[in-house]
Amino acid sequence: MSGSTDTPVKVSGLTKEFLDFWRRPKAKAVNDIDFEVKEGEVFGLLGPNGSGKSTTLKMILGLLYPTAGTVTVFGKSPQNVMTKSRIGYLPEESYLYKYLTPYETLDFFGAIFGLSAADRKKRSDQLLEMVGLSHVKNRRVGEFSKGMSRRIGLAQAMINDPDLLILDEPTSGLDPLGCKEIKDLIKFLKKRGKTVVISSHLLSDVQDLCDRVIILYGGKIRGQGSLEELLTVSELNRIVTPLLSAEVSEKILSILKKSLENENIMIDHPRRSLEDYFLEVVNKAREEKLSTSGVSGGGEIAEYLKDEGEKILSQLTRKETPPEIVKEDEALSKANLKLSELTEKRKDTSSPTADGGENLSEINKRLSDILKSENGKK
């Protein structure tokens, strides 16, 4: 098999055909796909149900064997036992041993990785703290909710501090708090140079996290590239300003309308996401120390994960001079003043051009100049 030893995953001409009992073809789940996951990137596998995401992941993990093509993980076959010591895997559902407690679960998987008893204890405690289950570490996993099981599933995937983390539907069954924690963790791992492969059909997850994605449908790759390339709508612009008075909004609208005839222009208030609002409420409740039998605390990255990424962490936690905060009211009033001046002036001196007036980019530029100059003065 070919493939650089540094390339976490390399897939070439990968095909998987499921056969029936008589070896007759039943379904082609994956059909001749090629892709490569580079070191240190967060890579997303997107697609609707049955598109071949999980089958591809299972072939990367050695749980299924390709009908054709090759898969290499760190340059070796997925069956290679030693390669597996560099992988962490969170399956679609947390297939845990229901008779074990969370602590025993982590201790067991730690032992599978050959960790010493002391290391297992340290890591298990820290991971349980990280996923917010340290207070229930002696309850059996079988009694847990799906979300709590997912958290233990995630913790077991991290027990070996993997170089390659494969997450199948990582946020499935988790509350928004859990989703955020997982996202934060993935971002943290990325900063540490770890490679993460995510399979999901929850587009928001992928959008928040992934550097590159492939979109599968019918076992084939239908789209691929970086999110920057795929998601930027170069034909549209968006302006975000502090709260505008009605008068200013009117003025802006009139400028825009003059310049962009027959175009749909709208000014409204941006909305924060429900996830942001939820997190705010829960964090407030935590600050008030309200009791819960479910997940509590958590989100704090395990110390042993931090230890090994000290350099990166120091960069991450380096104090930077924050930008000067502009007092909103002052800035607003000045911006409004400038805008009114501008609109008055235009009333006198210019009229719409035959082709619809100034083009959009010019208007944007002028608006941003006004706002910048006001902020600069402050």
Added chain:
Amino acid sequence: MKSFIAILKLTLRIAVRSNIFIMLFLLLNVLVIIIPSTVVDDGTPEGHIRVSLEYCLGAITFILTISTIWVGCFIASGDIENYQMHLLVVKPVSRVKIWIAKFAGVFLLHFTLLLVSGVMVYGRILYEYNRTTYTKEEKIKIENEVLLGRRVYMPVIPSVEEAVKKEYEERLKTQKDLGLQPEKQVANPNDPMSSESYRELQLKKDVYSKMGEVPYGPNGTRVWEYKGIRKVSNNPMFVRYRLYVDKLGKKEQRETMGQWFAKIKTPPQVIEQMRKENQNMAVANIENVFVPVTPYPEKLKGGAFIEFVLPPEVLGKDGTLMLAYANMDVEEKPVFFQLADGPKLLVKVTGFFENYFRGLLMISIKLAFLAALSCALGGIFSMPVAVFFCICYILLGIFSGYLIFMEEQYEEGVEQKFTLNSLDEVHDYIGKKVSRLVLATTVPVQRLGVSDQLADGELVEYGHIGQVFFLYFILKGLPFFALCVWFYRKRELGAVTRR
């Protein structure tokens, strides 16, 4: 090694926490308490101890056999069907190691249960033995017949072929004497009973039955010869036999009269005296003499096992012994001995504790085999299918063993001719061939039981244990397990779908 121990511990934890261990433990406890109080014995103290031991140990072995199959299949296939194996095989541990650790876990669990229940049975038997209601003589009888380990010697079986030939010639002579011309029988294709092999078989069955018969009258004595007996210090020897009065079968048996004799080297002073009395007696005839070893007259119960003690002096220096039974039935009916019953010559080799320990060792080999079998099949099939195949494996061994036993009992030496004279013959032929193939390739698990042996005070030989381990576990078991593990290793675990 850490991963191996982790999986082994996990297997034990699952078994204990899923209450399998507790349930089995309680069940085995209940059996040990209940069985000795409820079994029907022959009314004798030694019979009670014997039956209690046999049934307790038999029941424990049976429960542990079923449990080993069940738990083995559950542990091996459950992880795959519940997808827990997905988490395990993506970790740096080989599937072979996973399989071995699971097998070790299942075996260790049942071995522990066997030890615990074995100790309980031992304690219960000693408790029964120490009951104050037994007299000193009864206790000695229990010690001599049950609570010890005796090496078993079977009598030398005379050549069946020669006996068949002799019988055939005798029958011809009888017909000739009666003035009858023996008919030349021609095999009728429509009548399987007219075939030559069938007639030969019938003749052989007659010879076998005659070999165990002791008629009443002047020729009413039957002699058995034992060879290669190893003397163990001055330990007593025992003869264990069962006779049937008038006909074979347990029904309508009654008491009979008889006496046992042992051949000993005639003491020199006796020879001298006999020579003086009878100058013409051949030396060969007086060198040895049969002396009674049981009282006369003794009432013997038909259809039941009887034992008597032989003094060690009757054993020849070359390790040979000759025993004779004289039929003295009051109704002048013949008595019958079955070949399988011996009579067995038993020589005390060890005490009960050691023999019991050997028995548990043998049962543990059986459990190890079953644990490996169930884990092997559980690794490649779903749980119901694996359990089904395990049971089929055991049943195949039992049926094939029975078929071959019957063949060896009655058809040894009879030339097998493959003819298509009837469908029955074809079935028989195919059945025997398949049975031989099955026995050659599989392990007849039923032969690994020792509870009846222990109950009869028969020694469980280390040599036999070693032979069973090597022949059954290593030679026959390992290739099969290796094949299953190969399939398990190659199995696409990701293809398993939850139903």
